[in-house]
Amino acid sequence: MIAILGLLIGIAVGLFLQPDVPAVLQPYLPIAVVAALDTLAGGLRAVLDGVFNAHVFITSFLFNVLIAALLVFLGDQLGVGAQLSTAVIVVLGIRIFSNAAAIRRRLFRS
Amino acid sequence: MSDGSRIPESRQEQREVLRRLRETLRPHASAQQVIVGVLCFLLGITIVVQVRAQDEDALQGATQEDLVRLLDESDRHVSDLEQENEDLDGSLATLQAGHEDDVAAQNAAQQRLEDLEIVAGTAPAYGRGISARVTESTGTVRARTVLGVVQELRNAGAEVIQVGDVRVVASTSFTTAEDGTLLVDGTRVPAPFDVLAIGDPTVMEPALSIPGGAVDSVTADGGSLEVSAEEQVAIEALATVREPEYSRVVK
Known part of the structure; x- marks a missing residue:
C-alpha cells in the first residue's frame, strides 16, 4: 500500500516540480527505469507466492538499477553503448513479461 | 527464469x-x-x-554515438538537398533561357509576318507618303503611263501603292479595256482616280516631278497629275493572294 502510494506521490511530485536530471545521468535513466519496473514486477510476484522479503526487494531494486546503469556506462566506454542498451532492455523486458505471466497465473488461475 | x-x-x-x-x-x-x-x-x-x-527533446537522452550518426545523416541530407537545389536551379535557368528564345523567335516571326503581309498586300497599311490625283482633261491616260507612274514611285522607294481602289502588288497588271478605261488587275479604274503611296515623300514627290518623268508623261497623254505629300496615308485596299499553281519552293 505504501509502495503504491509512494509511486503515485512520486509521479505527482515529478509532474509538479519537474526536476532537472543532471546530464551525466541522462543516458542511464531509461535503463534504470526499466530495471526498477522489472524489480517491481518480481516483488509483486513474490508477494503472491508468499515469499516476499522487503530486504531482498530493496537490495535487488538497488542492484538491478545499478547494474543496468553500469552496463550502459560500460557499453558507452567500449563503443557498443547502443547495442548493450538494447541487450539490457531486451533481457529486462523478457523478465517483466515472465513475471507478469506468473502474476497473472496466480491471480486468475489461467 | x-x-x-x-x-x-x-x-x-x-x-x-x-x-x-x-x-x-x-x-x-x-x-x-x-x-x-x-x-x-x-x-x-x-x-x-x-x-x-x-x-x-529526444536528443537529450541520446548517446554520443547516436548523436554523431544523426549529425552525419542530417549532413548527408543537407548535401543531398543542396545538390537537388542546384539541379533545379539549372533546370530553371535552362527553361527560362528556352522561354526567352521562344519569345524572341515568336516576335521575329510576328514581325516577319507583318512585313510579308504588307509586301503581299493582304494587310492594310498606313504611314507617311504621297497622294497623287490623276485627272483627264483632253485625252485618255494610257495604262502604260499609269504603269510608268507606279514604276517611278517604286524607284523612289514606295513601299505600299494603291491605284484607285486596287492595291498594287508584284503581280498587279495594268491594261486597257475595250472602251479605253484603265483596268488594274481587271478592275475598272475610271479617271479621275488617286494614286496613294507610302514611302519617303521628300524622295517620291520630286521623283514624279522631274522633267520627262511621270507628271510630264501624264500631261502628254492629255491629263494632269497633282502630287501632294501627306503625313498620314492610309492604304486599305487589299490584294488577294492566289495559291501558286505551278511554282514550288526549292528545298
Whole structure:
C-alpha cells in the first residue's frame, strides 16, 4: 500500500516540480527505469507466492538499477553503448513479461 | 527464469493468494515498507522525468554515438538537398533561357509576318507618303503611263501603292479595256482616280516631278497629275493572294 502510494506521490511530485536530471545521468535513466519496473514486477510476484522479503526487494531494486546503469556506462566506454542498451532492455523486458505471466497465473488461475 | 510457473491448484489456494495480495495492500508502518515506498517514490519521479525529457527533446537522452550518426545523416541530407537545389536551379535557368528564345523567335516571326503581309498586300497599311490625283482633261491616260507612274514611285522607294481602289502588288497588271478605261488587275479604274503611296515623300514627290518623268508623261497623254505629300496615308485596299499553281519552293 505504501509502495503504491509512494509511486503515485512520486509521479505527482515529478509532474509538479519537474526536476532537472543532471546530464551525466541522462543516458542511464531509461535503463534504470526499466530495471526498477522489472524489480517491481518480481516483488509483486513474490508477494503472491508468499515469499516476499522487503530486504531482498530493496537490495535487488538497488542492484538491478545499478547494474543496468553500469552496463550502459560500460557499453558507452567500449563503443557498443547502443547495442548493450538494447541487450539490457531486451533481457529486462523478457523478465517483466515472465513475471507478469506468473502474476497473472496466480491471480486468475489461467 | 520462469521457475515458479506454479498455478494454484485448488480454490482454497486461490483464496490464499488473494489473501496475501490484500495483506500486502494493507498499510504497515514498518521501516521496510517505508523504504519500499521511498524507492517507488523515486521510481515515480524518474519515470515522469524521463517521459518529459523524451517529450521535450529526444536528443537529450541520446548517446554520443547516436548523436554523431544523426549529425552525419542530417549532413548527408543537407548535401543531398543542396545538390537537388542546384539541379533545379539549372533546370530553371535552362527553361527560362528556352522561354526567352521562344519569345524572341515568336516576335521575329510576328514581325516577319507583318512585313510579308504588307509586301503581299493582304494587310492594310498606313504611314507617311504621297497622294497623287490623276485627272483627264483632253485625252485618255494610257495604262502604260499609269504603269510608268507606279514604276517611278517604286524607284523612289514606295513601299505600299494603291491605284484607285486596287492595291498594287508584284503581280498587279495594268491594261486597257475595250472602251479605253484603265483596268488594274481587271478592275475598272475610271479617271479621275488617286494614286496613294507610302514611302519617303521628300524622295517620291520630286521623283514624279522631274522633267520627262511621270507628271510630264501624264500631261502628254492629255491629263494632269497633282502630287501632294501627306503625313498620314492610309492604304486599305487589299490584294488577294492566289495559291501558286505551278511554282514550288526549292528545298
